[in-house]
Amino acid sequence: MSIDLSENRRYQQLADNFASAIHDGTWLPGSRLPAIRRVAMAQQVSINTVLSAWRLLEDRGLIESRPQSGYYVRSMLPAPEKSPGYLTTISTPGQAKLDLIDTVFAAQNHPDYINISLACPRDGDFYPTAKLARITASLLRRHPQIIGRYALPPGSETLRKEIARRASYMGMKLTAESITLTHGCMEALQLALRATTRPGDCVGLETPTYFFLFPLLSSLGLKTLEIPTDPQTGLSLDALEMVLQEGRIQALIAMPGLQNPLGCSMTPENKKRLAALMNQWQVPLIEDGLYDELQFREPQLPTVKAFDRDGWVIYCTSFTKTVAPDFRIGWMAAGRYSKEIARLKAFSSMAESTLLCETLAQFLATGGYDRHLRSLRRRYAANLDEARALIAQHFPVGTRATLPQGGFVFWITLPDSIDTETLFHRLLQEKICLTPGALYTLSDRANHAVRLSCCYPFDDRYRYAISRAGAVACEMSGLPAGAVEPRLA
């Protein structure tokens, strides 16, 4: 890759100038940047240089492109502060934590509540359901006997071939034989843990992390070690390396692609280093790639599995967030654990429905999955922007939020004085459901955070729920609304 360094410097300089202007309030959130041609003339640079600068500003979350309209300054939400370099070992989630999970889960499931919390769509037309329905109906018309046949592992070869083909888009060289179909990603994680650990072992986790991992790990008799995770760049590899050197974990679960709840991604360089570390120390990495195909960026970045040398990475994912939530069809590529995983799946839940697998396979082969993914990413990106703008407007001064590069969840830290579990309970009385940060760690360090989910149609109820959450947080803290930095208010 040859880059003209002077050109490189020129557009970076231009981007930095505009970034300063945005940060010092010269360009306010929501304002439109001047036309590219005008900037090029004024700055005496080429149009390409301006475009490169704009792309850089976009990557940094400062501006956004609106089709047929130009570039706009994004609503400004500062990023959460770096986590201090802590490590926490806690064996078992306490009863209070389990009860909180139950309460949140029941509320998320309540049809009358406004949900700004659950990381899965319950309404709306985000998915190609009509097309999938036509494929299923056609399969049933031609082969009704599918229903009467027992599904046996390893299950639909057509689907496993399609999966292997698509996996190459993110740098993974897989064969149909190396793939095990699972009942969603949750089962893939569960099987991966059972294959790689023994009761009493310790598993490394990002912090914060997906809340259902805690009861799952506990149910398997596993201890946990929360490893520092930066809200913008993900798992701290320096901390991980220390942990590996000291032999403190027997497996690691991480979401290096798009992390839940942070929404952040590791760089390809860090993913490569992570793969190298796991292979060097021969400790299995359970890579949860649930949101990988929802990266806004194209081409998609490679997974950690793409850099796996000796099969120490177990890649787990699912189509529940991307195409057919109800089908619950997931898959895993288990590297050196492949044979054991195939066995475990058979005597843990046997196989997946052939009808659903064949429907999905046919959709992947000919249904326009990539076109669907592009449209889904655009909608989620727009939703995230709007949600962040509402937070900036309605949440208390001092609120910060992550800027996801894909998916539909992000992480908001409120001023320390605001306990978000209290906020959760107060909003629940108004039938608004958000997820308190306390769910995502066994420590008490996320008590002032919440995760928001943007996989819903942005209607007035949803907008009201976010603004109302902000208003209650302001009431609780006595702080004024306006999460943007004061100089931009």
Place this chain on the structure above:
Amino acid sequence: MSIDLSENRRYQQLADNFASAIHDGTWLPGSRLPAIRRVAMAQQVSINTVLSAWRLLEDRGLIESRPQSGYYVRSMLPAPEKSPGYLTTISTPGQAKLDLIDTVFAAQNHPDYINISLACPRDGDFYPTAKLARITASLLRRHPQIIGRYALPPGSETLRKEIARRASYMGMKLTAESITLTHGCMEALQLALRATTRPGDCVGLETPTYFFLFPLLSSLGLKTLEIPTDPQTGLSLDALEMVLQEGRIQALIAMPGLQNPLGCSMTPENKKRLAALMNQWQVPLIEDGLYDELQFREPQLPTVKAFDRDGWVIYCTSFTKTVAPDFRIGWMAAGRYSKEIARLKAFSSMAESTLLCETLAQFLATGGYDRHLRSLRRRYAANLDEARALIAQHFPVGTRATLPQGGFVFWITLPDSIDTETLFHRLLQEKICLTPGALYTLSDRANHAVRLSCCYPFDDRYRYAISRAGAVACEMSGLPAGAVEPRLA
């Protein structure tokens, strides 16, 4: 229940007389009994008395009714001998056992092999697939958005209500709330074990028992205790009581309804005693009721769960053997473990597809499930009869077999000199797949047994496979064919 004792004695006497005549060869297998009216006249009893006697002989497997034709003497296969009163504790299946499971499973799954082994249909029109397909297609036409909604626990209330309603037919008083939907019965058993045991615990098993339990238990770090099980009457409750008194097991898995691989059933009295024992000693029973709805007898006998006083029985079953194998929808009623099981399901594999659950619910409510079950039972009963007749004709002298009261699997013991793992490998070379007895116990006491499965259309390939299995067994042992007792030959 008031019974006219003299009448009772009269028909029992009549039944005993005919039983002796069958056993001493007066009535040969396959011969037709005289018309009921003629017997009534000859014996000077009422027609009802003859009918009662015939029913008793039918229950004892000696005669069978053929519609529009009358009663016939069944092909005679002596029952396997009672197991001696042994107890075995073995912690882990050896590698050889695991490899054997893999080999058998791969062979069962091979499309070119003739399968007389796998306990699940892969061909034929045993199931109401056209009707189910119509329901699915209609649901998709009216509500395609189902596919786009994330399925959350506890899942379809309609289905759980239908299940609760039907459960009452076998004496279980359940509510929709107490039922957890699972990914087939295998997952129900897996969850039940995880909820009731800790690594290092010991689980009681019938012997022989379902072979996938061994790797499952081993993967959970559990030890096993095989408890004597009679091929005709099931689990020895005396042995169990001793084991419970000595505190040797922390849970018990059993199939008191229709046992796999034996095909035998416990009497309602024994089921009641089993429930009482588990409640008395406060040890959970995981009752695998997979084949319960395939009892040939109507009304269906109650389950052990029906006698459960304090919630120590966890009932597990599935619709995979009765109506929609591909859907893999199972359920469990976990008594005192209900809350924990609901949680475990959520963080182990979340939920079941709403599309499939609603299809099944609608079928149960209006699709003629009972009519379908009756037809399925008749076909399986006919298949079992034909298979037993073929065994009687082609297997070596000294072969014995169980006489199932339902379902489609049964257990055959060959003369001790015949190692059925060798038989299995020899038949595999001819692309015939049966299941060697060694799979069903960690001991070496079933090395001369096989399980046969009759859930296939009885075509010439299937008939050939059974007769060929018999011929190879005769070759191996040097014994003549003709498994029936010599005096009946």
